[in-house]
Amino acid sequence: MMNPHLNQPIVRKGQLISGQTPVIIGLHGRTQSPETIVEIFDRLAWPDAALIAPAAAGNSWYPARFMEPLEQNEPWLSHALERVHGLVRGLLEGGLPSDHIFLMGFSQGACLAAEYAMRHTMRYGGLLIFTGGVIGPPGTAWNSEGAFAGTPALLTTGDKDPWVPAGRVHETGELFRQKGAVVTVQEYAGREHLVSDAEIALARGLFVDGGVYAS
Numbered sequence: 674m675m676n677p678h679l680n681q682p683i684v685r686k687g688q689l690i691s692g693q694t695p696v697i698i699g700l701h702g703r704t705q706s707p708e709t710i711v712e713i714f715d716r717l718a719w720p721d722a723a724l725i726a727p728a729a730a731g732n733s734w735y736p737a738r739f740m741e742p743l744e745q746n747e748p749w750l751s752h753a754l755e756r757v758h759g760l761v762r763g764l765l766e767g768g769l770p771s772d773h774i775f776l777m778g779f780s781q782g783a784c785l786a787a788e789y790a791m792r793h794t795m796r797y798g799g800l801l802i803f804t805g806g807v808i809g810p811p812g813t814a815w816n817s818e819g820a821f822a823g824t825p826a827l828l829t830t831g832d833k834d835p836w837v838p839a840g841r842v843h844e845t846g847e848l849f850r851q852k853g854a855v856v857t858v859q860e861y862a863g864r865e866h867l868v869s870d871a872e873i874a875l876a877r878g879l880f881v882d883g884g885v886y887a888s
Contacts, residue, residue, distance in 0.1 A: 674748055677730035678756040684711055687723030695719075695798050697775040698760050699726040700782030703733045713779065713803070716873045719881045722775075725760055729753065739784040739808045740841065750788075750808065757789045772824075775880075777801035779868055780836060784808050787828075787845050794819030794852055799880050800826040803868045804834055806841035807848060821854035827879055828856070829872045831864035 684707035689696060697719075699710035707726035714724045734753040735746040743750065757776075764774055775798045778786035783805020790800055791807050794816065806828075807815055826849045830842040839860050846858040859875055 674752075676752040676755055677749075678727070678734070678752050679759070681728040681730055682707070683728070684708070684726040685724065686711060686714060686726075689723045693773070694769075695722045695773050695775060696764055696769060697722055697724050697777050697801075698757065698786075699724055700734070700757070700776075700778035700785050701726065701729065701732075702778075702780030702782050705779075705782075706732060709779065710777070710782070713777070713868055713873075716868075716870075717877060717881060719877075727756055727760065734781055734785050739781065739806070739837070740810055743809050743813075746808070753785050754789055754792065757785065758793065761789075761793070771798075772796050773798050775799045775801065777803070778805055779803045780805060780866065784837070790821075791815050791848065791852075794821055795824075796820075796822040797824045800824060800828075800849070800854070801876055801880070802826065802828040802842075802845070803872060804830050804837050804842070804866065806837060806845035815848060817852075819852065821849060821852050824849075824854045825879060826854040826856045827876055828858045829868075829875065830858075830860050831866070832860055832862050834864070834866055836866060 710726040735749040737745040776786040783802045788808040828846045830839045846856045850856045
């Protein structure tokens with residue numbers, strides 16, 4: 674089966690200066706499109722950053738819910754991970770240091786970003802996981818190789834989110850922490866399934882306004 678995500682469009686924003694620009698690979702949620710990631714990027718108002726936002730085939734990265742047995746999401750999950758890996762590899766081969774590469778996603782895209790980071794652990798510029806966690810049923814053994822080496826990671830969620838249990842978000846934060854990330858996990862009471870203004874403000878404080886990353 675050919676990878677259906679590879680022939681989908683990519684939306685780009687910002688000017689990429691070779692080896693210098695912080696670049697965010699942004700992954701949209703189920704039934705959404707890159708435009709939803711562009712909207713989040715615009716709200717971050719990060720003037721020095723560039724965005725690469727690929728589209729998923731059929732507006733979905735994989736068919737089943739993210740905590741179902743992995744085989745229910747294959748081969749689409751592997752295809753989605755391949756899509757992300759191609760973008761990361763292209764940036765690295767183009768001379769961008771790994772600590773200038775950011776992974777950002779919302780909902781299904783946040784789960785994909787978290788899963789990719791766990792499978793390809795290195796020093797990223799940062800991980801912005803808006804309502805997402807690593808993929809697989811309870812008891813999954815995630816990759817233990819490699820280290821995040823101080824990568825700042827933000828994970829946010831609602832206490833009663835209908836799609837992503839808060840427990841998996843906290844579990845993912847702990848997995849990241851064990852692999853050397855500097856982790857911030859924030860759970861919001863009564864928050865709807867969206868990226869709230871409070872989450873944007875928190876992300877700006879960590880990554881944009883002189884926080885843990887300085888471009």
